[in-house]
Amino acid sequence: MSQDNLIDGKALSGIIREEIRVEAEKIKEERGRSPKLVAVIVGENPASQSYVRGKVRACDAAAFNSETIKLPDSTSEEALIEVVLKLNTDESVDGFIVQLPLPDHINSDNIIMAIDPKKDVDGFHPVNFGKMAQGLPAFLPATPFGIITMLERYGVETSGKQCVVLGRSNIVGTPISILMSRKAKVGNATVTLTHSRTKNLKEELRRADIIIAAIGIPNFVTEDMVKDGVVVIDVGINRVEDSSRKSGYKLVGDVDFEPVRNKASLITPVPGGVGPMTVCSLLWNTLLAAKGSIYK
Numbered sequence: 001m002s003q004d005n006l007i008d009g010k011a012l013s014g015i016i017r018e019e020i021r022v023e024a025e026k027i028k029e030e031r032g033r034s035p036k037l038v039a040v041i042v043g044e045n046p047a048s049q050s051y052v053r054g055k056v057r058a059c060d061a062a063a064f065n066s067e068t069i070k071l072p073d074s075t076s077e078e079a080l081i082e083v084v085l086k087l088n089t090d091e092s093v094d095g096f097i098v099q100l101p102l103p104d105h106i107n108s109d110n111i112i113m114a115i116d117p118k119k120d121v122d123g124f125h126p127v128n129f130g131k132m133a134q135g136l137p138a139f140l141p142a143t144p145f146g147i148i149t150m151l152e153r154y155g156v157e158t159s160g161k162q163c164v165v166l167g168r169s170n171i172v173g174t175p176i177s178i179l180m181s182r183k184a185k186v187g188n189a190t191v192t193l194t195h196s197r198t199k200n201l202k203e204e205l206r207r208a209d210i211i212i213a214a215i216g217i218p219n220f221v222t223e224d225m226v227k228d229g230v231v232v233i234d235v236g237i238n239r240v241e242d243s244s245r246k247s248g249y250k251l252v253g254d255v256d257f258e259p260v261r262n263k264a265s266l267i268t269p270v271p272g273g274v275g276p277m278t279v280c281s282l283l284w285n286t287l288l289a290a291k292g293s294i295y296k
């Protein structure tokens with residue numbers, strides 16, 4: 001199998017963003033203002049700055065209002081919590097995010113827990129996580145939500161399939177494992193959550209009908225680890241040195257793309273796969289917040 005087996009996250013996110021824009025225009029007519037997303041960024045991490053710029057651009061394209069609050073690296077945890085509490089009660093703001101990672105002197109769990117779950121459009125608050133795990137209406141974390149949306153729109157059958165997830169982070173591996181095993185349209189998979197202590201990882205992966213790779217190691221999943229016809233979702237965004245580029249680096253996923261692509265029935269590229277869907281899902285959550293669809 002090959003060539004026609006790409007899951008084009010960039011194109012799909014463009015289509016969905018257009019659907020979001022139509023909804024946003026409706027809200028603007030009904031309420032007199034567009035949905036509004038605020039991004040808080042602390043410090044000067046170049047990757048974080050570029051992610052936030054991308055989110056603001058996506059808001060513009062979807063006819064959302066947006067605002068970026070830039071705070072210095074020296075911001076204390078207490079001061080950041082003050083900013084969060086103000087956003088919680090600011091009625092002009094439908095949803096907001098605090099861009100991760102935060103500087104080492106700030107405990108990100110404390111920040112996440114200060115966010116009002118009603119405005120937690122990243123879906124990181126334990127209340128949203130708990131509701132998600134119980135199958136109750138909740139803001140889903142943006143990356144897992146984006147993955148589910150891709151599988152749904154590409155018509156990937158997940159029911160009864162063997163799904164192997166690589167990585168157990170709170171943001172990707174753990175929640176996508178829960179979602180893939182849920183009783184839902186995209187769900188009903190038999191999920192194996194693998195991590196650094198997993199034995200016989202290669203054997204686990206070779207059994208998989210669907211692989212979701214989120215371990216943050218460039219080209220980790222190689223062709224010998226996958227079976228023919230596998231569906232591969234590559235969440236990794238790794239910067240590797242590339243002197244032939246102006247920036248000095250290129251982005252690669254957790255999957256050794258070309259060789260694995262030749263065995264896969266469907267595969268997401270990096271860039272242009274999961275990443276754009278993550279941003280699109282953040283906008284979708286902000287739309288749900290503006291409509292009061294999850295919380296009144």
Ligand code: BQF
Pocket residue numbers: 050051052054055099100101237270271272273274275276278279
């Ligand atoms: C693409 C993120 C690790 C740590 C913190 C498009 C994004 C990325 C790639 C993007 C990510 C990753 C985001 C592409 C947001 C996804 O074309 O491939 C968009 O903006 N992302 C983030 O906000 O914080 C992170 C990854």
